Amino acid sequence: MARTRHYHVSCLLIAGILILNPDNTLASCGSANCFLVTGTQEGVFEPGQVVVDLSYRYIPQDRKKRGSSGTNEVLVPKIDFENGKIIPDHHRELRTINMLSQFNVNIGLSPKYTVALAVPFSNERLHEHYDDVDLAVGDNGEFNNDAGTSGFGDIVVTGKRMMLASTRHLLVGGLGLKLPTGEYQLKDSEGALNEPTIMPGTGSYDFIVSGHYVYQIDPHKISAYVSTQLRFNTENKYDYKFGDSIVLNTGLSYRATDKINISGQINARVADRDEYKGDDVPSTGSTMIFLTPGIQLLSTDSTSFYTHIQVPLYERVNEVNLVPTYGVEFGVSHQIL
Amino acid sequence: MEWSSEYHIRFYNDKARRIASGVLGLSVVLLLAAMSGIPRLNQGDRAPDFSLEDLAGHSIRLVDYHGKPVLLHFWATWCKPCVKELPEIEAGYRALHDQGFTVLAINVGDDKADVREFTNRLGLTFPVLLDPEWHTAERYNVTGLPVSIFVSRQGTVQDKVTGGTLTEEKIRQRFRNGTAIEHDGV
Numbered sequence: 001m002a003r004t005r006h007y008h009v010s011c012l013l014i015a016g017i018l019i020l021n022p023d024n025t026l027a028s029c030g031s032a033n034c035f036l037v038t039g040t041q042e043g044v045f046e047p048g049q050v051v052v053d054l055s056y057r058y059i060p061q062d063r064k065k066r067g068s069s070g071t072n073e074v075l076v077p078k079i080d081f082e083n084g085k086i087i088p089d090h091h092r093e094l095r096t097i098n099m100l101s102q103f104n105v106n107i108g109l110s111p112k113y114t115v116a117l118a119v120p121f122s123n124e125r126l127h128e129h130y131d132d133v134d135l136a137v138g139d140n141g142e143f144n145n146d147a148g149t150s151g152f153g154d155i156v157v158t159g160k161r162m163m164l165a166s167t168r169h170l171l172v173g174g175l176g177l178k179l180p181t182g183e184y185q186l187k188d189s190e191g192a193l194n195e196p197t198i199m200p201g202t203g204s205y206d207f208i209v210s211g212h213y214v215y216q217i218d219p220h221k222i223s224a225y226v227s228t229q230l231r232f233n234t235e236n237k238y239d240y241k242f243g244d245s246i247v248l249n250t251g252l253s254y255r256a257t258d259k260i261n262i263s264g265q266i267n268a269r270v271a272d273r274d275e276y277k278g279d280d281v282p283s284t285g286s287t288m289i290f291l292t293p294g295i296q297l298l299s300t301d302s303t304s305f306y307t308h309i310q311v312p313l314y315e316r317v318n319e320v321n322l323v324p325t326y327g328v329e330f331g332v333s334h335q336i337l
Numbered sequence: 338m339e340w341s342s343e344y345h346i347r348f349y350n351d352k353a354r355r356i357a358s359g360v361l362g363l364s365v366v367l368l369l370a371a372m373s374g375i376p377r378l379n380q381g382d383r384a385p386d387f388s389l390e391d392l393a394g395h396s397i398r399l400v401d402y403h404g405k406p407v408l409l410h411f412w413a414t415w416c417k418p419c420v421k422e423l424p425e426i427e428a429g430y431r432a433l434h435d436q437g438f439t440v441l442a443i444n445v446g447d448d449k450a451d452v453r454e455f456t457n458r459l460g461l462t463f464p465v466l467l468d469p470e471w472h473t474a475e476r477y478n479v480t481g482l483p484v485s486i487f488v489s490r491q492g493t494v495q496d497k498v499t500g501g502t503l504t505e506e507k508i509r510q511r512f513r514n515g516t517a518i519e520h521d522g523v
Contacts, residue, residue: 165480166475166478166480167471167475167478167480168471168475218471219445219446219471219474220413220446221446258415301417
């Protein structure tokens, strides 16, 4: 289940980085107003305000884990969809490099409502493993460095509502739906349906509940925030269900100069095991905690560039799995209207 | 009892999930408790009094202007819509000041030296007060800039204008009609 693992870890980092990504300064100014506590990807925007964001994430996964300890070998199962069974110890995982390019747009509908769209237009993995390991006969498997799976990912649509706003407080609630727009029926080198966890899409409708709270310690200068996201997944047509998950983030943002914001946050994610035909899938599900420092440069009043680096603090996987060494994100955000 | 490795891992994941849920629930409770103290300011409410320093270091209180219509204007030097609106407010102030109309421009968060340079550059003549810690802004529940609050002669909140849309003519109209100054506004 290295592929399973890769997907979940990628999702964690992607979700973590996505959630932490501030696409604007501590105060967002439209043409007529500067809203003090919004302007972040988790916040709400002025009516008619449109903010677009383009980001790229790079996440290499080559560290081997058994539970929370290091290990020398990662043997993971394969899902045999044709025969409806799980084949244990099928792959010996080496590494996977995840590269995600994503487009985000936030549109302010009213003083309280914003709609957000996340479009992962390129989800690519470079994957190395040994296939067809057969421990019973001492077969170590065949090296495989196929390009992995690449393609368009699942679009997420989120409606956000400002629950409360004051000079120092902001509380935003959100409801989201992940659509099965991504590739999830790709074939592997043997012509069989590929592992669900390494494909760009899941083939399922998933439901997301989110909350975001910001406290302005020193308005326009320093803020602290807490956010959470609960994800409830459904089964796709191949009877595969990705594990539900909870994500918690907390962080600080500091305006060092008029042009530079510095941030630091902790991201935690707990994911359930995946299920295939109602059975738990080995080597899926995890608990991970990351530290993510970042910096944002405001090049103009409406455009900013940012980068974040995600460093693992704690990683626990079910059975064995590969985990990320680090994650890095680059992006640009622009306010159109 | 010796736990199997599988049970161990499942136990820790379940435990982590419970911890995460507990942290989430506690955060919600703390959040609601913190937000219960957020002020609400409605039309007709008495405008909260304050005491702020002007650029000369004099202490200015809102109650000092009781009996006169007052425009409280919250702004900051980094707020571009504020920069656009202030000259309009200056024009309205100059036109109506001798009839008793007053503007108190409350700067939030900026350095005194920056505020002084800014007001000199724009040629502002109305009193400019400093709210460096945002305390007065909090009492007026300012969530965006600029915000203009019209206070009646009786010291009650009559109108609140956001979005940098005030013009000299609108100020004149409100003063002339008296609808925002003396009575319930929009």
